[in-house]
Amino acid sequence: MAILQLHRKHSLGGALVLLLQLSWLQLPSQGYYTQDKYFINCGSGSNFTDTITDTESHKVYVGEPNHVASFSSSSKEERSESAVPSPLYQTARIFGRESWYKFNIDTKGTYLVRLHFFSFSSPSNLVSARFNVSVPGFWLLQNFNATNGSINNSALVKEFFIHITSPSFKITFRPLPSSFAFVNAIELFLLPLHLIDDQVSRFNYSFNNPAISPYSGGLYSRVLETKHRLNVGGQTTNDSLLRKWIPDDTYLAYPGNANNASPYNDIRYRVNDDSYGPNANRFTAPPIVYGTAKVTKNISASTEDYKLLNITWRLPVEKNVDHLLRLHFCDFFSLQNDLTFFNLSIYDNYVRTVNNDRTAVSSVLPAPYYYDFVVHSDCSGHMNISITPDASDYVHKAFLNGLEIMKLIESSNSVPPDPEPKHRSRFLLLGSVVGGLVLIVVVALGFLWRLKLRKVKPVENSDWLPIPVAAGGSSHSKLIYLTSQGSPLPNINLELKIPLIELQSATKNFHASQIIGKGGFGNVYKGVLRNGMLVAVKRSQPGSGQGLPEFQTEIMVLSKIRHRHLVSLIGYCDERSEMILVYEYLEKGTLRDHLYNTNSQSLSWKQRLEICIGAARGLHYLHKGAAGGIIHRDVKSTNILLDVNLVAKVADFGLSKSGPLDSQPYVTTGVKGTFGYLDPEYFRLQQLTEKSDVYSFGVVLLEVLCARAVIDPSLPREQINLADWGMHCKNTGILQEIVDPSIKGQIDQSSLRKFSETVQKCLQEDGSDRPTMGDVLWDLEYALQLQMGANAIPREPHEDNSSSATESLQLPNVRRLPSLSTLGEADDSSVRCDESDCAEASVFSELKILDAR
CATH class of the missing domain: 3.30.200.20 (Phosphorylase Kinase; domain 1)
Known part of the structure; x- marks a missing residue:
């Protein structure tokens, strides 16, 4: 088993060396001093200093060999072969087996753990790594794939709050079968007292009877994972604990109802750093967060419009899981105390009136304070938080300064325990040997007894x-x-x-x-x-x-x-x-689960484009990147699965065929596939090519656009087959009429035009007239750029392109495709045709994941 341990020297000399190397983090409070702190530059022998200019703080990530790290031969270092957003992500530690970092803990308390992941370009192909990460009793990450962020190809940073009471602490990396694990940097340090308190209230909103009750078990028995940290009404900032706060604008449900308050620069904390309760101290949130806010728009006190003028934030969260919600308030609007009242709601259920009871909050304005609630998320995948002016408020104003959401991770018995220590007494060792000998004798006797039984009893x-x-x-x-x-x-x-x-x-x-x-x-x-x-x-x-x-x-x-x-x-x-x-395991199920006949939340047009692009990349890799080339032969929306981040993955390769050789443009084979998606040329000639997958993918694109079944016998005859009907609508200029109503208002017309023409090219009757998957991928990425409003400057197509992807947006009409609706059953019933035989084939690859909750 691979062992990766970081240990601290307890000798005076070792302590001095460690002190110099770590360059203790400078924090503004004299009452708070981190006694256990590790910043590790994984896979590197050099130190890296990260300066946080807006907090006048810095942290030094220490290179591993600098007297604090020792490694076994089972791990290795990896270095980036391309540009990275920070020198911290230039290197990584790679684990081929179960491995861990071990930390000595001098002080019991709540610790912040940050794990940094950046999938840079390297021989190991970090983006393919899949692994679990655990700490004693808890899974921090499961089936984890470290995908870089979409903003400036940024690193993925996972942040956890963990209450530690043992003298040592392990973070264990467990690669999944046939894969590996990696990490670029690790942070672990003690947090100020009462930053996260054990006792908190739970908000229950079931059966329209909301209530607040104590949260059983306490927070210290859980691990908290940061999901959102918003500087409401403000800009991106870092605080003295090196936490990152980001703007809230993208999460507003009704942006027109809110204004950004003018920044207030004289925030004064009314309690010391060791206090807890509703009053905030300087570690709860920084002054720049309490000095900005979102505020409801001013309205006349003589109207009742304040009841409708609420501000609602809609934030993505995991479904049906407990979350800690922390709301930050600071009233720098009122001239005196008890003037502003407003109502707080979660999932449209009233929680409390903010500022209604100021006995627990400092009466000296402006006074920063906060409320904590444990809230169980519903099945929508979002959490809605609203503030609404109250009728008794003198100025009909509601505000919010900051918002945090943390997922509560429950302990798990499936986390493997740490191995037993190797240093045992001779007595225990002797006892183990004797016990082992006794066990061997018992097993041998049992084996002989079973042999005897076999002579008189049947094997079964x-x-x-x-x-x-x-x-x-x-x-x-x-x-x-x-x-x-x-x-x-x-x-x-x-x-x-x-x-x-x-x-x-x-x-x-x-x-x-x-x-x-x-x-x-x-x-x-x-x-x-x-x-x-x-x-x-x-x-x-x-x-x-x-x-x-x-x-x-x-x-x-x-x-x-x-x-x-x-x-x-x-x-x-x-x-x-x-x-x-x-x-x-892919949590979000199939693509079709999110398109029609489902209770799943509807996908936005941008999300649909990104899913189509992901699936196209997978098929493009099959055709050109896999050895010899592979034709999928059963591309459909139920064979495109989605992970928790809606990343698309092509599935079900039971009907796949090795691609044709250069000397032979096709593979002669019996027809197999799914009605509605089946390439008419392949069905007619029994000659399978990569363009057969392109045709099927074109049907999927149309399905994504229209959100209806590819074969629907309940419709008029001319509309039964989606491919036929979609091309008819495209050619007659009425395609807009069959677009999914839930996304009609979202689609940029240039993006729709490019997308529909891509569909049209895929559904050409002759395979030679269809684009390659490389062309399709390029066109879909271009459609996404048009949707995002970017300067979509045409770029060179993929090397394997066989047709121009930068042609005019208006393409000639294609020939009407022959209807396949008469060939078999309706809907996506996976009816497969083998040569002259059309029947429902009960084959292994036919399985469809219906609901991967």
Whole structure:
């Protein structure tokens, strides 16, 4: 096991060296001094000083070899091969196995932990890393992929608040199978007393009967992860604890209702730094946050419009999870106390009247104060916070100065415990040896006894594993063999093989409650492996024997390729004629889940473009980046999955074929695919090319634009097939009429024109007239630039482009595509045609994840 430990010297000389190297962080309070502080420049032998000019503070990230770090041979250093936003992200520490950083803790208290990730260009391809990060008892990150931020290709910084009471503390990095972990920098330091208090109130808003009650268990028994920290009405700033506050404007639901208050520069804290309660001290939030605000617009006191004039912030959060909401207030508007009253609401439920009870808050204005509430997020994926002027307010004004949201992470029994210490007494060592010998004797006797039983009992009654079936579980999973049969599949990656017993444990014995998707060939289960990784377990109907070629194809394809926009194969199981594939778990389910016939939140036009671009990148990699080229052959919206950040990943490679050779422009093969998406040229000639995927992807683009099924028999005959109907609307100039109404008002007309012409090119009847996936990718990125209002200067197409992507925005009409609506069933029923035979094929790759919650 890889070991990466950072330790502090307790000798006087070591302490002096450490003191000089860390250059203790300069904080403004004489009453607060960080006794445990680590800033680590991971993978580097040099120190880096990061100066925060707006706080007059700095922090020195210490190079690892400077007397505080020792490494085993299982980790390595990596250096960027391209420009990075900061020298801190020039290097990284890479972990091929489970590894950890260990810190000595001198003072009990709440610590801030920051992990820095920047996927720079390097031989290891950091963007492909997938791993978990844990601390004792808690998963900080699971199935984590460190994708750089969209703003200036920025680093991803994860921030946690952890209450530590032990003398040492470990942060453990656990690479997922066939992957690795990395980190660019780590921060850990003690926070001021009572910055996060253990006791807090919970706001309950169920059944229209909101109430405030004590939060059971306290915050110290949880880990808090920062999700949002807003300087309401202000600009980006850093505070004395090096926390970053950003503007709130992008989260306003009704921007027209709010004004930015004129900055106030004489904020005075009315309590000392050790106080807690509603009054803020200088560490709660900086003066620049309390000195700015969003304020409701001025209205006449004689009207009732103040009831409608609220300010609402709508912030993305994880669904159905507890969050700590901290709201910052400072009244520098009123001339005297008790003049301003307004109502605070969460999810449109009244919480309290702000300033109604000033007995606990300083009566000297302006007085900074804050309120904390634990709020359980609903299933919308957002949290709504509103302030509304109150009828009793003299000036009908409401305001907010700052807002923080932190996710509460619960402890987990699935976090592996730390290994036992190696230094044991001789007595314990002797006892272990004796105990081991006794165990060996017992096992040997048991083995001999079982051999005796086998002589008189049938095998099928003697080798069952004593694991009971959970109610509602699969009938095939009643019990499983202790010993597995050999793999019936030759030439596949045996390193990815996962024992059936582990998958049974991961899915609660394939219990019905774990099902997240169904198909003609079996179910998809949500599971948790022993290392804590969330997975999707795709299991065939036991004993059916169908879909074996697709099962083997998917393993062969996915074990050889890895790309951010292709779903990752974690492993497989083929014991006892089982056919089970284990994938990374993608929280947001399929693309179609978010388009129609669903309760999921509708996607914005920008989000849809970004998802289409991601899927196009994955397909482009399959066609040109994978060895020999791969044709997917079943591109559709249910085979495009979305992770928690709505990053698209192409899935389901059971029907994939190796691409044609240069001497042969196509692959002759029986027709397989899904009606509505199927390339008419491929169906007619049985000649498969990369352009068949392009056609299917064009149908997906149309589906994204219109948010309707590709085959819908309930519609008039001419509208049943979406590809036919969409091209008819495009050619007759009425495409706008079939655009999804939920996004009509969002789409820039230039972006829509470029997008629709891309669809039109993809759906050409002759494959030779269609663009490559590289062309499609370029056009979609251009459509996104048009939507964002950027100066979309045409750039060189991808190297593999075979047609111009910078042609005029007006393209000639294409020939009407023959209708496929008569070929088979309606909707996306995954009807597959094999040569002359059209039937519903119960094959392994047919499974669709219906709801990956």
